[in-house]
Amino acid sequence: MSGLFIVQLLNGLQLGVLLFLIAAGLTLVFGVMNFINLAHGVQYMLGAYLAVMFYGYTGHFLVAVLLALVATLLFGLLLETVIFRRLYARDHLDQLLATFGIILFLNEAVKTVWGAAPLSLPIPELLSGSVPLAPGLNYPVYRFAIIGSGFVVGAALYAVVNHTRIGMLIRAGAHNAPMVSALGVDIGRLFMLVFAFGAMLAGFAGIMVAPVFSVEPGMGDSVLILAFVVIVIGGIGSIRGAFFGALLVGVIDTLGRSFMVDLLRIGVSTGQARAVAPALSSMLIYVIMAVILAMRPEGLFPVKGRQG
Amino acid sequence: MSEPVLELIGLRKAYGALVVTDGVDLCVPHGELHALIGPNGAGKTTLMNQISGNASPSAGEIRLLGETVTHLSVAARARRGMARSFQISSVLPEFTVLENVALSVQARSGSSYRFWSAASREARLNDRAMGALAEVGLQDRAYAPAGQISHGEKRALEIAMALVLEPKILLLDEPMAGTGHEESERITALLRRLKGRYAIVLVEHDMQAVFALADRVSVLVYGKVIASGPPTSIRENAEVRAAYLGDEEFA
Amino acid sequence: MSGEAGALPLAAPAVPRPRAWLVGVVIFCALALAPLAVPFVGGNYLLLIGSRFMILAIAALSLDLLIGYGGLVSFGHAAFIGIGAYATGILAVHGFTEFYIAIPVAMLAGALFALVTGAVAIRTRGVYFIMITLAFAQMAFYVMGSLSAYGGDDGLTLPSRSLVFGSAALKSETVFFYAVLATLIIVTLALRRLVASRFGRVLQGLRQNRQRMEAMGYSAQGFQLTAYVIAGAIGALAGFLLANSTEFVSPAFMTWQRSGDLIIMVIIGGGGTLYGALVGALAFLSLEEGLSHVTDHWKLIFGPLLVLFVIAAPGGIARWLGWRAHE
Numbered sequence: 001m002s003g004l005f006i007v008q009l010l011n012g013l014q015l016g017v018l019l020f021l022i023a024a025g026l027t028l029v030f031g032v033m034n035f036i037n038l039a040h041g042v043q044y045m046l047g048a049y050l051a052v053m054f055y056g057y058t059g060h061f062l063v064a065v066l067l068a069l070v071a072t073l074l075f076g077l078l079l080e081t082v083i084f085r086r087l088y089a090r091d092h093l094d095q096l097l098a099t100f101g102i103i104l105f106l107n108e109a110v111k112t113v114w115g116a117a118p119l120s121l122p123i124p125e126l127l128s129g130s131v132p133l134a135p136g137l138n139y140p141v142y143r144f145a146i147i148g149s150g151f152v153v154g155a156a157l158y159a160v161v162n163h164t165r166i167g168m169l170i171r172a173g174a175h176n177a178p179m180v181s182a183l184g185v186d187i188g189r190l191f192m193l194v195f196a197f198g199a200m201l202a203g204f205a206g207i208m209v210a211p212v213f214s215v216e217p218g219m220g221d222s223v224l225i226l227a228f229v230v231i232v233i234g235g236i237g238s239i240r241g242a243f244f245g246a247l248l249v250g251v252i253d254t255l256g257r258s259f260m261v262d263l264l265r266i267g268v269s270t271g272q273a274r275a276v277a278p279a280l281s282s283m284l285i286y287v288i289m290a291v292i293l294a295m296r297p298e299g300l301f302p303v304k305g306r307q308g
Numbered sequence: 309m310s311e312p313v314l315e316l317i318g319l320r321k322a323y324g325a326l327v328v329t330d331g332v333d334l335c336v337p338h339g340e341l342h343a344l345i346g347p348n349g350a351g352k353t354t355l356m357n358q359i360s361g362n363a364s365p366s367a368g369e370i371r372l373l374g375e376t377v378t379h380l381s382v383a384a385r386a387r388r389g390m391a392r393s394f395q396i397s398s399v400l401p402e403f404t405v406l407e408n409v410a411l412s413v414q415a416r417s418g419s420s421y422r423f424w425s426a427a428s429r430e431a432r433l434n435d436r437a438m439g440a441l442a443e444v445g446l447q448d449r450a451y452a453p454a455g456q457i458s459h460g461e462k463r464a465l466e467i468a469m470a471l472v473l474e475p476k477i478l479l480l481d482e483p484m485a486g487t488g489h490e491e492s493e494r495i496t497a498l499l500r501r502l503k504g505r506y507a508i509v510l511v512e513h514d515m516q517a518v519f520a521l522a523d524r525v526s527v528l529v530y531g532k533v534i535a536s537g538p539p540t541s542i543r544e545n546a547e548v549r550a551a552y553l554g555d556e557e558f559a
Numbered sequence: 560m561s562g563e564a565g566a567l568p569l570a571a572p573a574v575p576r577p578r579a580w581l582v583g584v585v586i587f588c589a590l591a592l593a594p595l596a597v598p599f600v601g602g603n604y605l606l607l608i609g610s611r612f613m614i615l616a617i618a619a620l621s622l623d624l625l626i627g628y629g630g631l632v633s634f635g636h637a638a639f640i641g642i643g644a645y646a647t648g649i650l651a652v653h654g655f656t657e658f659y660i661a662i663p664v665a666m667l668a669g670a671l672f673a674l675v676t677g678a679v680a681i682r683t684r685g686v687y688f689i690m691i692t693l694a695f696a697q698m699a700f701y702v703m704g705s706l707s708a709y710g711g712d713d714g715l716t717l718p719s720r721s722l723v724f725g726s727a728a729l730k731s732e733t734v735f736f737y738a739v740l741a742t743l744i745i746v747t748l749a750l751r752r753l754v755a756s757r758f759g760r761v762l763q764g765l766r767q768n769r770q771r772m773e774a775m776g777y778s779a780q781g782f783q784l785t786a787y788v789i790a791g792a793i794g795a796l797a798g799f800l801l802a803n804s805t806e807f808v809s810p811a812f813m814t815w816q817r818s819g820d821l822i823i824m825v826i827i828g829g830g831g832t833l834y835g836a837l838v839g840a841l842a843f844l845s846l847e848e849g850l851s852h853v854t855d856h857w858k859l860i861f862g863p864l865l866v867l868f869v870i871a872a873p874g875g876i877a878r879w880l881g882w883r884a885h886e
Binding site (some may be wrong): 331381382383386399401402411412414416421422426428473540 | 610753755756757758760762773775776778782785852
C-alpha cells in the first residue's frame with residue numbers, strides 16, 4: 001500500500017510537471033498579452049508527433065528531441081506572425097473562435113499526415129532502466145527524467161522571470177501592458193518572444209511524453225483543459241501559481257483515481273465504492289478548483305493590480 | 309437640522325505608501341449642494357468612488373442616512389438611495405435614451421425578475437422615464453440610441469437616470485467635463501433647478517459653475533480637505549489660493 | 560453641435576434588425592413543409608437531418624441568451640445537452656419513459672448543474688469565465704464516461720423513444736420531426752418574450768455597461784446566474800430531444816468541441832437576435848454536411864475558414880454582433 005502510494009505520488013508529480021510545462025506558456029501569454037489561446041494544446045501534440053517523425057529520420061533520440069524543439073519553436077513563431085498578432089487587440093470571443101479553428105485544422109491535419117492510429121516513441125537506451133525504490137518496487141528511470149527536467153525548466157523559468165531584464169518586462173507586462181509599451185519597449189517583439197517560448201515549452205512537454213503516452217490526434221485537447229484548471233487555480237499570469245497549481249492538480253488527480261475506492265470503503269460497502277469512485281475521482285480537481293475560487297476568486301497567487 | 313444624508317468619518321485610502329485620501333471628514337445635509345474642488349490629482353474621483361462603493365477605503369466610515377455603508381456593494385448603496393454620474397459618460401449605448409431611463413425607473417419599481425411581459429409596453433416605466441427626460445430637456449431624443457447622442461446630451465441623460473432612482477443623494481463627477489459652452493450652461497441651469505431637492509455632491513473644474521451653484525465648498529489637496537465652507541469664504545481663503553496658485557480661474 | 564440640430568425625428572424605438580422575425584417565419588414554414596418532400600428527396604434521412612438541425616438550433620438559441628444577450632461567453636454548453644440526454648436515458652433504463660416525466664427531470668438536472676457550476680463561474684469574468692465553464696463541462700464529460708452502470712465511454716442505448724401518455728407515437732419519424740419543430744417554435748417564442756421582458760433588459764444592460772447597471776442598484780450576479788440556469792434548462796431540453804432522436808446517449812454528446820460548435824453557430828448567425836442562432840445552426844450544419852461530401856477531412860477546410868472569418872470581420876466579432884460598447 002505505501003509502496004503503491006509512492007509510485008502514484010511520483011506519477012502525480014509527473015503529470016504535474018507536464019501540466020506545468022503547458023500552463024507556463026499559457027499563463028504568460030494570458031498575463032502579458034491578455035490572449036486566450038486554445039491552440040496551445042496542439043503545440044503539445046505537435047511536439048510529440050515531430051519527435052516521433054524526427055526519430056524516424058535520424059534514429060537518434062537526443063537529436064530528434066532537439067530538432068522537434070526547434071521545430072515547435074519555429075511553428076510557434078509562424079502561428080504568431082501569421083495569425084495571432086492580428087488578434088491581440090480583439091476581444092476574447094474572437095481569440096477563442098480563431099484558435100478553435102486552428103485546433104480543428106491541426107487535429108485533422110495530424111490525422112491526415114500521420115493517420116488516426118496512435119504512434120509511440122521508444123525510450124532511449126540510456127534512460128530505459130528502472131530504479132528500485134524498495135524491495136520489489138521499481139520505478140522507470142525515464143519517468144524520473146521527465147520529473148527532473150520539469151523541475152529544471154521550472155527553476156530556470158523562475159530565474160528568468162524574476163532575475164532578468166526580459167523577465168522584468170514580462171512581469172511588468174502581466175501587470176500593465178500599456179505601461180510597458182509606453183516605456184518604449186517594443187511590445188510586439190516581447191509578445192513574439194513570450195509566445196514562441198511558451199509554444200516551445202508545450203512542445204517540450206509533448207516530446208517528453210511521446211515515449212510513455214500514446215501519440216494520437218487530439219491528445220493536446222484534454223491536457224489543455226487541465227492546464228486551464230491549473231491557471232485558474234494558480235492565478236492568471238503567475239509562473240509560481242502555474243507551478244504549484246500544476247503539481248496540486250497532477251498529484252490530486254492521480255492519487256484520487258488510485259485511492260478513491262479505498263477511501264470510500266471506509267464509509268460504504270466495496271461494491272458501492274467501486275460504483276461511485278470513478279465518477280467522484282474525475283470530479284475531484286474541478287471541485288477543488290471551485291473551492292479555491294470561492295475563497296480566492298483571483299487564484300492562489302494573483303498577479304497584483306491586474307485588470308480584466 | 310435633521311440627520312445628515314451623507315457623512316464621511318476619517319476616510320482614508322492608501323495604495324502602499326501613496327495616500328490618496330487622507331482623513332477626510334465630510335457632512336452633507338439634506339438639500340445641500342456640496343462642491344468638491346481641488347487641483348488635478350487631489351483625489352476627488354477616488355473619493356467619489358469610495359462614497360459610491362466603486363473603491364473601498366483603507367480606513368474610516370461612510371454613513372448614508374445614519375446607516376454605515378462602508379462595506380456595502382455599489383448596487384446595495386444604490387438601492388439605499390445613492391445615485392451617481394461618472395466622470396466619463398456612462399450610458400447603455402445600444403438602448404435608446406428612453407430605454408436607458410426606463411431601465412433606471414425599473415430599478416425602483418417592482419421586481420426585475422419578470423420574464424414574460426414586454427418591458428417596452430409598461431406605461432408605468434415609460435411615463436416616468438419621459439417625465440425625467442422632459443425635466444432634463446431630452447424628450448426630443450427619446451428614441452435615439454444612447455450611444456449616438458452628443459456628449460452633453462449623455463451627461464443630461466445620466467442625470468435623468470439618476471433622478472428616477474429617487475435618490476437621497478446625487479453624486480455628480482464632473483458633469484460639465486468635455487461639454488461645450490452652451491451645453492454646460494444647460495447643465496448649470498438644470499442643477500440649479502435640482503438644488504434643494506436632493507443632497508448633491510458635485511465634483512467640478514468649472515469654477516464659475518461651482519461658485520454659482522454650491523452651498524458649501526470643500527477643497528481637496530493631496531487627499532486632505534484643507535478648507536470647507538461657504539463659497540465666499542473659500543474664495544478668500546489664503547491656503548486655497550496658494551494651492552491654486554497660477555490657476556487663472558481663481559485669480 | 561447642439562442637441563436640437565442633431566435631433567432624430569420621433570420614431571418608433573429602434574429595434575436592431577427589425578425584420579429578423581421574418582427569417583424565423585421562413586425557416587419555420589420551410590421546416591413545416593419539409594416532410595412533404597420526403598417521398599421525393601432523401602427519404603427518412605431528410606427528417607433525421609432536419610430533426611438534428613432543430614435540436615442543435617434549440618441548444619444554440621439558449622446559448623445565444625448567454626452570449627448574444629448576456630455577453631457571457633460560456634464554453635461548456637454541450638454539457639447541458641449531455642446532461643439532458645443522460646437524464647432521459649437513465650430514466651428510460653429504469654422504466655420511466657413518459658415524456659412528462661423525462662422532460663421536467665432532464666430540465667431540472669440541467670438547471671441544477673447550471674446553478675451549482677454557474678454560482679462559481681459567474682463570480683468571475685472574461686477569460687476566467689470561459690475557462691471555468693469549459694472546465695466544468697469537461698468534468699461532466701468525464702463523470703458520464705465513468706458511469707459504468709450506464710455504459711461508460713461506450714454510451715447507453717435507450718430501450719425506446721419516450722412515450723406520450725402511453726402511446727409510442729414518437730416512433731414515427733414524421734411525428735417526431737413535428738414534435739421537435741413544435742418545441743423549437745415554443746422555445747423561440749418564449750425566449751423572444753424573455754429578452755424583451757424586464758429581466759431581458761437588465762441582462763442586456765449588464766452586457767453593455769455593468770458599472771452603470773450596478774450604480775442603478777442591479778446586482779449583476781443574480782441576473783446572470785438566473786440566465787445561466789434558464790439556458791442550462793433549455794440546453795437539457797435539447798438533450799432530451801437528442802437522446803430520443805438517436806435512441807442512444809454517450810459522452811460524445813458533450814465533448815468540448817461540441818461546445819465550440821455551438822458558439823460558432825451563435826456567432827456566424829449573428830448573436831443577440833435569436834433568429835441568428837437558427838440561421839447559424841443551419842449554416843453550420845450545411846457547411847459540415849456540404850464539406851464532408853467534398854472530403855472526409857472537411858475540418859481542414861472549415862478550420863481555416865473560421866480563422867479567416869474572425870480575422871476578416873471588421874472591428875472584430877463584437878462589431879459583427881452589433882455591440883457598440885465593450886468592456
